[in-house]
Amino acid sequence: MDVSPIRPGLWRWTAPHPDWTPKEGGPGGWEREVGCLYYEAPDAVVLFDPLAPPDGTPDAERFWRALDDDVNRLGRPVAVLLTVHCHERSAQAVYDRYREGPGASIWLPEGSKSQVEVIPTDTVGPEAPLPGDVRAYGSGGPDAEEFLYYVPAHRALFAGDVLVGEGDGRLRLGWVDDDSAWKRDRLLPSLRPLLDLPIEMVLVSHGRSTLEGGRDALARALEEPAWRR
Numbered sequence: 001m002d003v004s005p006i007r008p009g010l011w012r013w014t015a016p017h018p019d020w021t022p023k024e025g026g027p028g029g030w031e032r033e034v035g036c037l038y039y040e041a042p043d044a045v046v047l048f049d050p051l052a053p054p055d056g057t058p059d060a061e062r063f064w065r066a067l068d069d070d071v072n073r074l075g076r077p078v079a080v081l082l083t084v085h086c087h088e089r090s091a092q093a094v095y096d097r098y099r100e101g102p103g104a105s106i107w108l109p110e111g112s113k114s115q116v117e118v119i120p121t122d123t124v125g126p127e128a129p130l131p132g133d134v135r136a137y138g139s140g141g142p143d144a145e146e147f148l149y150y151v152p153a154h155r156a157l158f159a160g161d162v163l164v165g166e167g168d169g170r171l172r173l174g175w176v177d178d179d180s181a182w183k184r185d186r187l188l189p190s191l192r193p194l195l196d197l198p199i200e201m202v203l204v205s206h207g208r209s210t211l212e213g214g215r216d217a218l219a220r221a222l223e224e225p226a227w228r229r
Contacts, residue, residue: 001059009040010154012203015051034205037158039151041132044079045071048149048158049087049205050094077103079131083160084146085112092118111145137194140186155200164227165207171217172227188222195219
């Protein structure tokens with residue numbers, strides 16, 4: 001597990017993806033470690049796509065101890081915001097751990113609800129008020145299975161699978177068929193309004209995040225071919 005402070009109250013950590021195999025790696029592949037986000041909002045501790053290290057490992061003990069300390073220090077409810085159904089990973093474990101203390105919630109896009117084992121407490125939509133003044137944007141429209149989250153306090157965009165970070169500030173659309181009508185007619189029109197936001201950083205689950213020039217990096221990603229394995 002690697003923990004990287006980005007700004008006061010905003011941290012990114014990585015943990016090994018539970019379904020990763022060596023064939024996914026290598027040239028053009030995606031990394032075994034995936035990124036998650038911790039945000040101290042005035043009204044909640046917000047975790048984006050949380051993934052805890054494997055149970056019984058020193059990293060797991062370290063992770064839960066640090067999170068317990070933060071939740072106890074702040075005394076705020078814990079909100080889990082999921083970008084997409086396949087990122088439910090440790091959401092239930094987080095919810096079960098904190099629901100009897102300061103309180104906990106799990107937020108999931110409506111379009112993903114039929115594909116998860118976890119039971120969300122709340123539904124994410126374009127107009128739904130979210131903890132921490134976070135804003136949600138559907139990748140493909142308001143009924144999308146996957147949403148991106150914008151944190152105004154840090155001018156940061158968090159993406160699950162729809163964007164991949166290639167390093168050096170470069171982003172790509174992820175797991176998208178460049179020739180599909182869905183990309184042309186739904187995905188790109190749904191993402192272009194993000195360019196109206198003052199985005200400084202784009203924090204991604206897969207690959208390297210863009211910590212400056214995020215709006216320009218996103219604009220390039222919408223014009224270039226998608227990421228390929």
